[in-house]
Amino acid sequence: MSGNTLGTLFTVTTFGESHGPAIGCVVDGCPPGMALAESDIQPELDRRKPGTSRHVTQRREEDRVQILSGVHEGLTTGTPIALLIANEDQRSKDYAKIARSFRPGHADYTYLQKYGLRDPRGGGRSSARLTAPAVAAGAIAKKWLRVRFGVTIRGHLTQLGPNVIAFESWEYVDTNPFFAANRTMVPALEAFMDRLRKSGDSCGARLAVVAAGAPPGWGEPLYGRLDADLAQALMGINAVKGVEIGAGFAAVSQLGTEHSDEMSPEGFLSNHAGGILGGISTGQDIVAAIAIKPTSSIRLARRTVDVEGHPAAIETHGRHDPCVGIRATPIAEAFMALVLADHALRHRAQNADVDCATPRIPAAAATVPGKLASPLEDPDPQEA
Amino acid sequence: MSGNTLGTLFTVTTFGESHGPAIGCVVDGCPPGMALAESDIQPELDRRKPGTSRHVTQRREEDRVQILSGVHEGLTTGTPIALLIANEDQRSKDYAKIARSFRPGHADYTYLQKYGLRDPRGGGRSSARLTAPAVAAGAIAKKWLRVRFGVTIRGHLTQLGPNVIAFESWEYVDTNPFFAANRTMVPALEAFMDRLRKSGDSCGARLAVVAAGAPPGWGEPLYGRLDADLAQALMGINAVKGVEIGAGFAAVSQLGTEHSDEMSPEGFLSNHAGGILGGISTGQDIVAAIAIKPTSSIRLARRTVDVEGHPAAIETHGRHDPCVGIRATPIAEAFMALVLADHALRHRAQNADVDCATPRIPAAAATVPGKLASPLEDPDPQEA
């Protein structure tokens, strides 16, 4: 399958560039009979859209989504759902001068080497703007997972530059511009961002995504594992440089007695696995974390070369997010939703008739999603 | 495509279980006309095979590979290459008692929930033994990348439990049982492993894989990005819980002026990107790191439940690696090779006619592969 489609059965094929007439996608494989309207999708786009606070890019995009197909009398028909988002704020003149040199950290050089030409307006196809259609598609997946399986997918920012953000409560996530599950730190984060913006530099971020309510059994070993497909989807988000499932890199220095999650009739006693064992969901929370690099477009001068290979300096004065990670939470949620919906379909394709006599183990009682490196304190530590 | 195939054009489909008669794979899409014999593949299997030191499992498997098809008079024909590896040491009695309860950290519970039944002998399909066919397939990909593009792919262990292993030189990697690019620390690592083995517990590991010599242009944005596909392949290896490209999670606390790699006519000035920008290779070293969880099969008693859901205790006395990460280096190399070979084919499918007038920027002069969190010290740090 060509490079712009994600998924096997629940698929999304995106199109568009930052400054073309429109961006959008085709969602294929959505089950029929689900109520769907633009109003199911728009809130997710609104969470992602630029211009919602002074800490993100001031580009003005309404990001109004239009459903072109696949819905009849308010219900999905099982046929492809095409979604269209017009590009409104296309100040292409901003980008004229960068057409002839390569912005460090951007895809300018690699696109030119690959294709022999590139659309320099706003990064063209490589712009983070192209996450909008995926968020729209993810909203459909999210809804289906919720109404069909009771799955909820939520994310929150766990680190902003050097600032680690403790998890306090999910209810705070939508009350601040950072998607922080924390109320206490918000003023400090705002001050940090104000200083950063003034400095002209940018910073990275880390965030967590958690799916609650997924049944055991989703995932296709080997190689369509649930963790592998999550890694692909999440690493495919612009600016992501690392992906963890459950304990992630903290597992390196754990002992076996610490890491592997014991079980009891009351449920798993911890969730270092992040809800996935052998590539298949356990029924616990599915927990992933991603690292997002600092925005590459910054006001400070950077050394580079031009298209003839001569030395050049470049500074970027367009409207850019000083931390692209801030708006990444709804994006990561969308990609997790797309992967889970795909695997829900794949699982029942093969295993719809499985009648498992084995009782399902309840999920662990308490998962602390903010502490992803050690998602659950083991109530009875091992003697090892 | 179903769950046991990796890749789009250069594909590997594996089969087999830990204690069945044989394991193997079908490699499809390999270009024709390349010299290929079992002797090209066997050395990679030998690097991975059990029983080579006291620090790994003592299961005895010769892992002799047989080419069943796709090669005529010593040359690949372009048709599927089937590889067969007989299972020799199948002490299935070892596993009889674990058939009725779930080993913590293993896929026992998830396979049963997914399929309604499972092969308990040695973990069945979920055994790390199933990485052997992938290593064999990867040997073919590695050879093709080397003879066609001059690409070399090498890995090394960067952390063993709590022990961080500094990169000293590639030449040390094959001189110790740990794939450590370091000579100094080997005695300490051996002592650590002896203590660990005696304790009955297990530990995690971290390792790095580096591909040198890949040209710019490989990768299919969005969503078949090179980094995304690497993440999928590497996260799909048994026991992997995290994947990083380039700076990885260290990017979270970097500034934009630190992270994004500047360019000069002499080349990139650093490689925090890990050789990939916008999902496409830059021509620099492609650098990935993975986190491997501690072995779940340990001698110490663990709480679990049996297939009726009653409480149980389990301890595992089979032959197991106290650190599965030790043998993971050739495995990670193989998966990187498979992904790169696939993308080499995909790239030239679409872009064989691209004649890029833009000069290629040389790769950075010095990449220190052991320091993946900051792969290259910037010779002229930014003022930000």
Next chain:
Amino acid sequence: MSGNTLGTLFTVTTFGESHGPAIGCVVDGCPPGMALAESDIQPELDRRKPGTSRHVTQRREEDRVQILSGVHEGLTTGTPIALLIANEDQRSKDYAKIARSFRPGHADYTYLQKYGLRDPRGGGRSSARLTAPAVAAGAIAKKWLRVRFGVTIRGHLTQLGPNVIAFESWEYVDTNPFFAANRTMVPALEAFMDRLRKSGDSCGARLAVVAAGAPPGWGEPLYGRLDADLAQALMGINAVKGVEIGAGFAAVSQLGTEHSDEMSPEGFLSNHAGGILGGISTGQDIVAAIAIKPTSSIRLARRTVDVEGHPAAIETHGRHDPCVGIRATPIAEAFMALVLADHALRHRAQNADVDCATPRIPAAAATVPGKLASPLEDPDPQEA
């Protein structure tokens, strides 16, 4: 891959329904650097569009195509090309009364059984209107095949109901409303169609598609054979009930000495194979034929059942083609182009480095495309 995408590397994903706001598609994998504008695509849509003669449906659709992405400054960029066609003439009231019963020969019953609901307006997704996006996508494939390889793809009607249409010359195809490569028979065909239309009934058709200029080597045995993929693409066109390659069903009663095409230094001596041997192109003309069933929507009363399963009668008074085969020639050409473009990419992915020392055999001097059952008279019949 989900059900609305065709192709492996050069892919087209369509969306839309007969009476929704728009139909369209996303073309992915097109090589970069090719000049492309709406004016390259519109002529193919104009050949297919309704209302061009009294012999086809009088529905009014301008079928203006708009390129939404993938083209920058007049050149393809290698990123997805989204094409949009607005639906203009949506007289949905015409269809209100057929929503509750099943039209014989249509997909009404099967869509309802599959999805549990259906869009009855104009057949919804199953309307032949959905061939328009494929024709648009095919225009891009056609252009690339022409400029890159010199391939030309042409089709013509070889039978209209009981009327077999002899091949006279390609130049006549666009001079009559039937895509007949014949001038002599046109008045008789017009009279036949007038009588048919007056009767309220409909008829079937047969047509041939020929690609000239394709090099040997395209096709992926087994199972991505060129003939197999052509069969899939052509059988996937609405109303197609049969596909032949080369001699097709005439091969059943041929002898081996008749059918298999001999070779000489001057070229193949015949082309019963239709340009494909072992699933791979020979370099000769690639020749396919399809059978198209009579239009199911007719004015005459038909017995059926309603959605409660009660007996009903139905007659269709919308605007329908009395022979859907008449407008099928550009559609079949488009699908052949899409398959060939896909295989051109797939071939060079694996075999770009093949340097075949064997001289290419020239294609046969004379192929008579109208006589597909025996495409070339053997100049020197066998003695067997």
Next chain:
Amino acid sequence: MSGNTLGTLFTVTTFGESHGPAIGCVVDGCPPGMALAESDIQPELDRRKPGTSRHVTQRREEDRVQILSGVHEGLTTGTPIALLIANEDQRSKDYAKIARSFRPGHADYTYLQKYGLRDPRGGGRSSARLTAPAVAAGAIAKKWLRVRFGVTIRGHLTQLGPNVIAFESWEYVDTNPFFAANRTMVPALEAFMDRLRKSGDSCGARLAVVAAGAPPGWGEPLYGRLDADLAQALMGINAVKGVEIGAGFAAVSQLGTEHSDEMSPEGFLSNHAGGILGGISTGQDIVAAIAIKPTSSIRLARRTVDVEGHPAAIETHGRHDPCVGIRATPIAEAFMALVLADHALRHRAQNADVDCATPRIPAAAATVPGKLASPLEDPDPQEA
């Protein structure tokens, strides 16, 4: 996906060449929990295997199948099922002299042009011997369709060279060496084959395959239509030159009132559609027919060229079927089974929750499978 895999969810990946050590396949996606042993597969291979009568090739191959994986304690586990068939009768010396020239009608020339080299022993990968693994895989699909849905798939020869074979009864199919559903004609067919064999020439054949018992709803419009995927699978069988669904090419000269199948509360009144409307199964018999070209390997001298392009003559004295169509019936059944199993999985992936309030229309009472060109006489002809 690369070229040697068939299917999306229920997939088969084959490997091997006519004269290598072994041929085989990997079947992926088979649902778990089904009883499976070699004895379920062997009978289908025995129906296909050479040497069973004087009318087929005398090559001696036992074609014993071995299950290497995917079955535990007699039940499928849901993991890949690898099947191995050793090649026994490899008289490669027979083929030494044909290595340097191209056999007309064979893939010798096209493989060489595509890959730059070829395995000339017995046709290598392009040998019809490679249908054996597909027959083995198809046996698994057949069993699953039968035990899960009550689907039965049967084929029969409808024409042998010029001899049209009327359908008398399914019970005769396994009582003669031709898979003819006819007892009366067998002596004439034997005499015809004896004359043909003596002449040194070969002939074509036509056969029909019918699946009974499939529910409505299987098929993925557009483009994974059930008819399209059947066409791909059947056209992909060696020597097939044409595929028909239902009325097939006879639809060309039918009127709409003849072709489209009316419905009544008692069921469809005919089955010209061949059980598929809009790419989706209707619940009636699924009926396909294929044309098989005459064997290309014949004893009579044929003109060709050698690998330097010089004129040559070739006659083939190996052990060949004078009509490859004779053994094709189990092959065609296998491919239909593979396609249906794949679509059964795909359908329930998306539509498992569909609760269709509409009553299912019974299948037509009487389908005469031998008369595929007009599968059912309409009991009450239309007035049109």
